[in-house]
Amino acid sequence: MTPADSAQRATPPSAVAAPAPIGLREALRFWLKLGFISFGGPAGQIAIMHQELVERRRWISERRFLHALNYCMVLPGPEAQQLATYIGWLMHRTWGGVLAGGLFVLPSLLILIGLSWIYVAFGNTPLVAGLFYGIKPAVTAIVVQAAHRIGSRALKTRLSWVIAALAFAAIFALDAPFPLIVALAALIGVVGGRYAPDSFKSGGGHGKAADSFGPAIIDDHTPTPTHALFRWSGLARVAVVGSLLWLIPMALLTLRLGRDHALTQMGWFFTKAALLTFGGAYAVLPYVNQGAVGHYHWITPAQMIDGLGLGETTPGPLIMVVAFVGFVGGYVEALFGPDRQFLAGAVAAALATWFTFLPSFVFILAGGPLVETTHDDLKFTAPLTAITAAVVGVILNLALFFAYHVLWPDGFGGRFDVVSALIALGAAVALLRLKAKVTHVIAACAAVSLLVRLAI
Numbered sequence: 001m002t003p004a005d006s007a008q009r010a011t012p013p014s015a016v017a018a019p020a021p022i023g024l025r026e027a028l029r030f031w032l033k034l035g036f037i038s039f040g041g042p043a044g045q046i047a048i049m050h051q052e053l054v055e056r057r058r059w060i061s062e063r064r065f066l067h068a069l070n071y072c073m074v075l076p077g078p079e080a081q082q083l084a085t086y087i088g089w090l091m092h093r094t095w096g097g098v099l100a101g102g103l104f105v106l107p108s109l110l111i112l113i114g115l116s117w118i119y120v121a122f123g124n125t126p127l128v129a130g131l132f133y134g135i136k137p138a139v140t141a142i143v144v145q146a147a148h149r150i151g152s153r154a155l156k157t158r159l160s161w162v163i164a165a166l167a168f169a170a171i172f173a174l175d176a177p178f179p180l181i182v183a184l185a186a187l188i189g190v191v192g193g194r195y196a197p198d199s200f201k202s203g204g205g206h207g208k209a210a211d212s213f214g215p216a217i218i219d220d221h222t223p224t225p226t227h228a229l230f231r232w233s234g235l236a237r238v239a240v241v242g243s244l245l246w247l248i249p250m251a252l253l254t255l256r257l258g259r260d261h262a263l264t265q266m267g268w269f270f271t272k273a274a275l276l277t278f279g280g281a282y283a284v285l286p287y288v289n290q291g292a293v294g295h296y297h298w299i300t301p302a303q304m305i306d307g308l309g310l311g312e313t314t315p316g317p318l319i320m321v322v323a324f325v326g327f328v329g330g331y332v333e334a335l336f337g338p339d340r341q342f343l344a345g346a347v348a349a350a351l352a353t354w355f356t357f358l359p360s361f362v363f364i365l366a367g368g369p370l371v372e373t374t375h376d377d378l379k380f381t382a383p384l385t386a387i388t389a390a391v392v393g394v395i396l397n398l399a400l401f402f403a404y405h406v407l408w409p410d411g412f413g414g415r416f417d418v419v420s421a422l423i424a425l426g427a428a429v430a431l432l433r434l435k436a437k438v439t440h441v442i443a444a445c446a447a448v449s450l451l452v453r454l455a456i
Contacts, residue, residue, distance in 0.1 A: 045080035078317035108316025134449025135309035137424035168393030185390035193382025230369035242362035298329030326352030
């Protein structure tokens with residue numbers, strides 16, 4: 001905390017003047033900066049936005065920030081990116097939201113395209129191979145941590161534990177499709193919310209606004225801006241424009257390349273993925289894994305683990321791993337011919353990102369004016385509570401999937417990788433006991449594995 005921040009906190013909030021209104025250009029500079037520094041996954045990204053927008057800049061009050069966040073948490077999609085879109089929209093209308101959400105993603109897309117190219121073009125060199133040898137077990141520990149973190153928040157009742165166990169059994173033993181698991185969990189939530197409401201009451205989301213950092217531009221009692229008031233015409237306009245932004249590129253891909261072309265299939269697949277990301281990026285990873293690895297064979301299990309490692313070490317939402325999946329799939333399959341592999345990978349990565357994030361913008365711009373009507377409504381939140389419980393079981397299955405491919409790279413009949421096991425154990429201790437940052441753990445594991453590989 002800087003001396004200025006300390007002085008501000010020492011001054012009574014009532015004695016602090018409200019900051020001057022912020023223009024769109026100044027806001028865009030912040031959103032672009034945020035796109036390059038948004039490390040640490042959703043929790044880290046939300047913490048950065050809270051520190052910058054609530055505490056330091058006072059663009060929005062604590063209570064309004066948390067109210068927006070609770071809304072984003074019950075939507076499918078990356079909650080941190082949606083929160084940026086929501087605040088940008090609240091401050092500077094539709095274009096403010098579009099640019100805020102877009103700049104949150106753009107730096108990550110460009111960085112991942114570059115890193116993905118290095119990975120597929122030079123991944124077999126000793127240096128790169130040695131680094132990724134340590135990233136794989138680190139990612140396995142990260143997924144275990146995600147299951148623990150989400151489970152500790154979501155599994156508060158006996159019924160939620162049952163839902164998680166059933167979801168794990170369905171995907172592990174029966175190989176049930178992730179969308180089916182989500183649908184059945186939602187159905188349980190609809191019925192349970194009506195007949196057993198106590199089993200589906202949330203713990204209050206992200207809590208109540210307890211702190212005051214002085215008056216904000218959008219304060220607790222600031223009237224809702226005119227553009228944020230609900231109008232049927234506004235809802236229809238967002239629905240039509242959003243549909244066209246999906247339909248036009250999808251129609252062009254289908255007519256130009258055919259329905260069975262890889263790029264067309266990616267458009268359909270990542271659209272479905274975008275609509276199933278209840279519970280954050282780790283919730284949709286099993287679905288992406290099932291489709292990209294098991295069904296379409298765009299990437300291998302080992303590449304999926306490496307892609308998650310890259311996603312953890314770059315700024316932006318973790319779901320940006322879809323850009324890695326798209327790039328590798330387009331590059332390896334040489335969709336534009338052997339002489340234009342990079343172009344094919346970059347186009348596939350951009351398309352994967354477009355179809356994954358477009359629904360998030362539509363949800364915010366269409367649903368923002370209705371946010372007050374959905375807050376703390378059990379009929380709305382009970383299905384999402386059940387889905388989140390099911391997600392815990394699905395993520396646990398994903399952790400086992402990664403562990404199998406890391407610890408037994410040649411299958412159970414092959415050797416057990418002791419070095420990877422030790423690295424994974426060390427990463428798990430660092431994450432779960434020492435509360436180390438994900439980026440620090442991945443960097444340390446990569447460095448250790450490189451030293452080991454060079455010493456062997």
